[in-house]
Amino acid sequence: xxxxxxxxxxxVMFVFCGCVKPQKEPVPSTLDDITKRGSVIIGVKTxxxxxxxxxxxxxxxxxxxxxxxxxxxQIFGKKGKVKxxxxxxxxxxxxxxxEDVDMVVATMSVTPARLQILDFSDPYYIAGQAVxxxxxxxxxxxxxxxxxxxxxxxxxxxxxxxxxxxPNVSIIGYKTYSEAVKGLKQGKADAIVSxxxxxxxxSLKDGSLVMLPKRxxxxxxxxxxxxxxxxxxxxRVVNDVINEAAHNGTLRKLQKNYGxxxx
Ligand code: GLU
Numbered sequence: 001x002x003x004x005x006x007x008x009x010x011x012v013m014f015v016f017c018g019c020v021k022p023q024k025e026p027v028p029s030t031l032d033d034i035t036k037r038g039s040v041i042i043g044v045k046t047x048x049x050x051x052x053x054x055x056x057x058x059x060x061x062x063x064x065x066x067x068x069x070x071x072x073x074q075i076f077g078k079k080g081k082v083k084x085x086x087x088x089x090x091x092x093x094x095x096x097x098x099e100d101v102d103m104v105v106a107t108m109s110v111t112p113a114r115l116q117i118l119d120f121s122d123p124y125y126i127a128g129q130a131v132x133x134x135x136x137x138x139x140x141x142x143x144x145x146x147x148x149x150x151x152x153x154x155x156x157x158x159x160x161x162x163x164x165x166x167p168n169v170s171i172i173g174y175k176t177y178s179e180a181v182k183g184l185k186q187g188k189a190d191a192i193v194s195x196x197x198x199x200x201x202x203s204l205k206d207g208s209l210v211m212l213p214k215r216x217x218x219x220x221x222x223x224x225x226x227x228x229x230x231x232x233x234x235x236r237v238v239n240d241v242i243n244e245a246a247h248n249g250t251l252r253k254l255q256k257n258y259g260x261x262x263x
Contacts, residue, residue, distance in 0.1 A: 029102045029226075031075070031233035040075055042068040043087035043101035047177050049201040050258035051107045060084045063258050064105040067124060067241070070250075071105075071223070074241045090155035090175050093118070096226055103234065107195065109157050109219040119231045121223040121238040124251060125260075128215030129161055130196040132184070132203060135210050139190050142216050145169045149189035151180045158193045161217045177202060181209070195219050197260065 034040050044064050045052030055061040065084070072082035085101050092104045096118065107127070110120045131150075133139045139148070142165050149170045152158040159171060172189050174180040180192050181202055192199065199211045223238050225231035245251045255261065 029099065029234075030230050031237060034075065034102055034234070038076075039081050039083045040072050041083045041085060041100070041102045042071070043085045043092055043095050043104040043106055044068055045088065045106045046086045047088065048107050048198055049205075050260060051197065052105075063125070063254050063260060064107065066254055067223075067245070068105045070241050070245060071103075071238055074237055088155070088176060089153050092155065092224070096224060099226075102225075103238070104224040106224075107197065107221055108224050109195075110222045111157050111160075113160075114224070117227055119225040119227050119235055121225075121235055122242050123220035123222045124242045124246070125197075125221040125255075127195040127197045127219040127221060129158055129193060129217040129219060130199050130215055131212045132192040132194070132199040132209055133190065133212065134184065135208050137190065137210075139212070141212060141214055142166055142193070145191055145193075148191075151183050151189045151192045153177060153180055153194060156194060157217070157219065158195075162193045165216055181206065184209070 029041075044060055044062070046054050046060070048062070050062050051064045052060070052062045068082055068084070069079065073079055075081065085095065087095050087101070087104060087106050089106075092106050092108060095101050096104055109127070110123065114120070131139065131142055131145070139145060142162070145162075145166045146168045149172055150162060150166075151172050151174060152162060154173045154175055159173070162169060162171065172183065174183055177194075177198065183189060184192050185208070192202075196211065196215060203209045203211045223242075225234055242251075
């Protein structure tokens with residue numbers, strides 16, 4: 001009897017001191033679960049014009065957001081069934097793993113490393129990495145960054161390709177693109193390396209910045225999911241949406257509307 005009470009006391013102490021943490025119940029999100037829930041939760045960017053941003057009325061907008069809405073419409077047969085969650089390059093994977101979102105549509109490239117831990121749809125856009133400098137800079141290409149400092153945004157594919165192209169570069173990381181631009185303008189580094197789609201947006205907003213003409217990688221943008229059986233049906237539905245939109249010209253039309261072209 002005393003033994004049982006002692007054991008119980010020990011268990012209670014463990015729970016209260018946080019030694020035994022109650023497990024977070026996984027939020028099921030197969031296609032079936034999402035249909036039953038009545039909405040699909042999609043992570044999109046808000047700092048990546050024109051792919052994911054907030055318009056002047058504070059509404060989510062952009063190429064990725066339109067694609068997310070098309071996915072919602074395909075699942076539910078009607079509009080207005082997408083719940084948007086803002087993500088950044090640095091937290092988008094975490095938000096998938098922590099089940100805050102069912103999928104991510106956020107200028108995310110398919111890379112061999114990411115394929116080990118995530119599932120991806122077919123690509124819906126192909127970008128390429130480029131270099132952004134201050135107007136008048138002596139940097140004319142990525143190799144000129146040898147022995148210099150370059151900025152990347154945490155969680156992007158830029159760091160790997162930059163290191164591979166320029167082994168002697170010092171890399172400074174920021175969490176967001178606005179911080180990265182501030183860093184460049186304050187002279188903390190000589191360039192920002194990221195996708196052309198993103199850098200062109202930054203240079204159009206700020207005339208003192210110029211994107212150099214060469215591309216240094218191929219960045220296929222695709223929708224990302226948690227890896228595993230749970231995502232199989234979802235990936236299939238999203239692939240249907242992407243392939244149909246590629247075939248019937250919708251993706252091309254969206255690119256035209258948002259001024260997205262090969263620079
Ligand atoms: N496409 C690149 C990546 O997936 C960079 C895009 C971004 O900053 O979101 O890492």
